[in-house]
Amino acid sequence: MNTTPTITNKDNTNSALISPPISSSKTAINPANNSLINPPIKLGIMASGSGSNFEVIAREIHQRKLNAQIQVLIYNKPQAKVKDRAKNWNIPAILLNHKEYQDREKFDAKIVEILKQNQVELVVMAGWMRIVTPVLINAFPNKIINIHPSLLPSFKGNKAVENALEAGVKITGCTVHLVVPEVDSGEILIQAAVPILPNDNLETLHARIQVQEHKILPEAIVLAAKLDRK
Ligand code: GRF
Numbered sequence: 001m002n003t004t005p006t007i008t009n010k011d012n013t014n015s016a017l018i019s020p021p022i023s024s025s026k027t028a029i030n031p032a033n034n035s036l037i038n039p040p041i042k043l044g045i046m047a048s049g050s051g052s053n054f055e056v057i058a059r060e061i062h063q064r065k066l067n068a069q070i071q072v073l074i075y076n077k078p079q080a081k082v083k084d085r086a087k088n089w090n091i092p093a094i095l096l097n098h099k100e101y102q103d104r105e106k107f108d109a110k111i112v113e114i115l116k117q118n119q120v121e122l123v124v125m126a127g128w129m130r131i132v133t134p135v136l137i138n139a140f141p142n143k144i145i146n147i148h149p150s151l152l153p154s155f156k157g158n159k160a161v162e163n164a165l166e167a168g169v170k171i172t173g174c175t176v177h178l179v180v181p182e183v184d185s186g187e188i189l190i191q192a193a194v195p196i197l198p199n200d201n202l203e204t205l206h207a208r209i210q211v212q213e214h215k216i217l218p219e220a221i222v223l224a225a226k227l228d229r230k
Contacts, residue, residue, distance in 0.1 A: 017193040018216060026060070026222050027067040040069040041225045044120030046111070046128040047075050051082025053126035053147060056214040057221070058089045066218045068225075071118040074111055076130060092118075098130055108135040115140070122224055125179060126217065129158060134181055144179035145224050147217050149209045151175060151191055156184035161206045164196065171195055172205070174213045176220035189220045189227075 028038060040061075047054050054073065060066035073086045073093040086093035094114055101107035112135065115123060125132070125146040137144060150160035152175040157163070164172040173193040178186035192212035196205060 018212070019191055020223075022215065022219050026218060027064050029064065038067055040067050041221065042119055042121040043068050043070050043124055043221070044115040044118060044122075045070055045073045045124045045126050047073065047080065047082040047126045048077050048129040049080055049082065049127045051075075051080065051085045051127065052210060053124075053213055053217050054082050055085050057124070057126070057218060058085070058091065060218045062089075066221065068122075068221060071120050072114060074114060076128075082127075104131065104133045105135045108133045111136055112139040122221065123179075124217070124221065131183060132179060137179055137181060142178055142227060143224070145176055145189065145220055146179050146184070146186075147213055147220075148175050148177065148184050149206065149213070151193060152177060152184055152188060161209060162202055165200065165202065165205060169196060172209065174209050174216060176216055178224070189223045190216045192216050 043057070045054050045057065057066065057068070058070060061068050061070065070089075070091045073082065073091055074096055075082050075093060076096055076098050078095060078097060083093045083095070096107065096110055096114070098107050101110065107130075116139070121143065123140050123144040125144065128146070132144075148160060150156070150164055151171070151173040154169070155163045155167075155172070161172070171193050173191055175188055175191045177184070177188045180186040192215065194205070194209050194212055
């Protein structure tokens with residue numbers, strides 16, 4: 001097996017080091033009748049904001065690059081742009097406003113209820129800006145992944161991009177990891193490194209990190225599903 005990280009260098013501004021190497025084929029198609037060989041992974045996506053990662057997953061599924069199906073989107077902010085993206089893709093979107101729940105556990109119990117109702121197999125936290133509790137984590141053991149905009153274990157928390165800039169590191173990136181009760185701490189599935197350029201600010205750096213997020217999150221879904229099916 002080739003374990004050497006791959007340099008993806010399709011364009012100069014977004015070159016990055018991704019490890020483990022990106023697989024060449026995420027979807028196995030039966031050439032005889034053009035059908036998918038394996039059943040699609042049933043995803044539940046949790047998001048709080050713009051949803052560019054949600055968009056990439058939906059698009060890759062549509063393009064048959066990713067053998068999955070989004071059963072449901074759960075979002076927690078009424079104005080989150082991700083809800084409009086779900087509507088455009090005709091994907092059911094459910095608003096669960098955390099402010100309407102007594103505590104994190106009750107909120108997570110409702111999330112579990114909806115995910116189970118929708119037969120979700122793998123949960124993707126794609127910009128979910130809430131701390132989750134064992135109520136959710138134990139309902140989907142090793143089946144929840146999160147994308148984080150730093151090279152974990154550096155810069156945990158919700159100011160990862162800002163903190164990397166402030167620290168003066170020259171390379172940061174993004175990580176997809178399994179979700180465990182400690183925030184941003186579960187087993188790492190895939191990472192991409194992003195250089196910090198001399199004139200970077202929060203927006204420019206985050207934008208370049210997101211380019212890499214959009215590459216590694218679909219890959220991580222495949223990796224997580226394989227873990228799951230062992
Ligand atoms: C991403 O940068 C992700 O790493 C972080 O939240 C952001 C979500 O972006 N957890 P989007 O809503 O998918 O565009």
